[in-house]
Amino acid sequence: MTSRYERQERLFGAEGQALIRQSRVGVVGLGGIGSHIAQQLSYLGVGALTLVDPDTLDTTNLNRVVGATQTDVGSKKTSIAHRHIKFINSDIIVAEFPNNLLTAPVLAKLTTCTHIFGCVDNDGPRLVLNELCVAYEIPYFDVASEIVNDGSDYGGRVSVIFDKAGCLYCRGEISTEEAREYLAPSSTKIDVDNVYGVHRLHLPDSGPSVVSINGTVASLAVTEFMVTVTGLRRPHRARNYNGKMAIVTIPPDNISAKAEHCYYCKSIRGIRERANLQKYLPCEE
Secondary structure, eight states: OOOTTHHHHHHHHHHHHHHHHTOEEEEEOOSTTHHHHHHHHHHHTOSEEEEEOOOBOOGGGTTTOTTOOGGGTTSBHHHHHHHHHHHHOTTSEEEEEOSOSSSHHHHHHHTTOSEEEEOOSSHHHHHHHHHHHHHTTOOEEEEEEEEOTTSSOEEEEEEEEOSSSOOTTTTTOSOHHHHHHHHSOTTTOOOOSEETTEEGGGOSSSOOOOHHHHHHHHHHHHHHHHHHHHOSSOOOSEEEEETTTTEEEOOOOOOHHHHTTOHIIIIITTOGGGGOGGGGSOTTO
């Protein structure tokens, strides 16, 4: 009987496919980008997926959430993704968490993943995921689309942490001010002003998002996952997609010097539970 993965095994072999099957992947954020990633990982044949997103689908999400239909408005995004994954491949083990990242069960589950994708809009959860993945030395794929409201610039980026050199913090990809505002106690929290690079005052709800741009960035990220797992090549630490110019660029890899002075790279990397991620949990939990 021909394997459903026969065509991709022609690229990286049955051994590579077995490694993909052994992967337990976390996807944090099941919106326009995360839903694409969950779908592609399902087709690729990962063994298990952990889905994290507290949000429900609204009408404005219907232009970009893969697998969603009009009847899904009001449903949890994790449930929509779970259903879509099972339609694609019923053998995949799915753990569904319709919760905020900053809950003990979610953080505990993510530490058991072999790889994690962060598809989040804010540097607060991005900082937590950065620390978790550095502490537990889990390859991390941070994915974001970026669209300026007037259409003057659009595209996205993929950042990968896969070895002992560098993290999102020392690469300058996390705003400590934005992260601090997000992680502050609810009684003092300040609403973040920028979403997808566009000031909130100029938007009726949230930033622009287009399915094709999200899909392009998601595909770049899943390809980096695929080559990481199968050993087809070393992943690139970063890829930038410029939709206006229709090009993908690979920034210079000059991270080593910055990593030498990075708190997360020097003090957090590899310490696992001693990183005490519980410090990020809301006091009321």
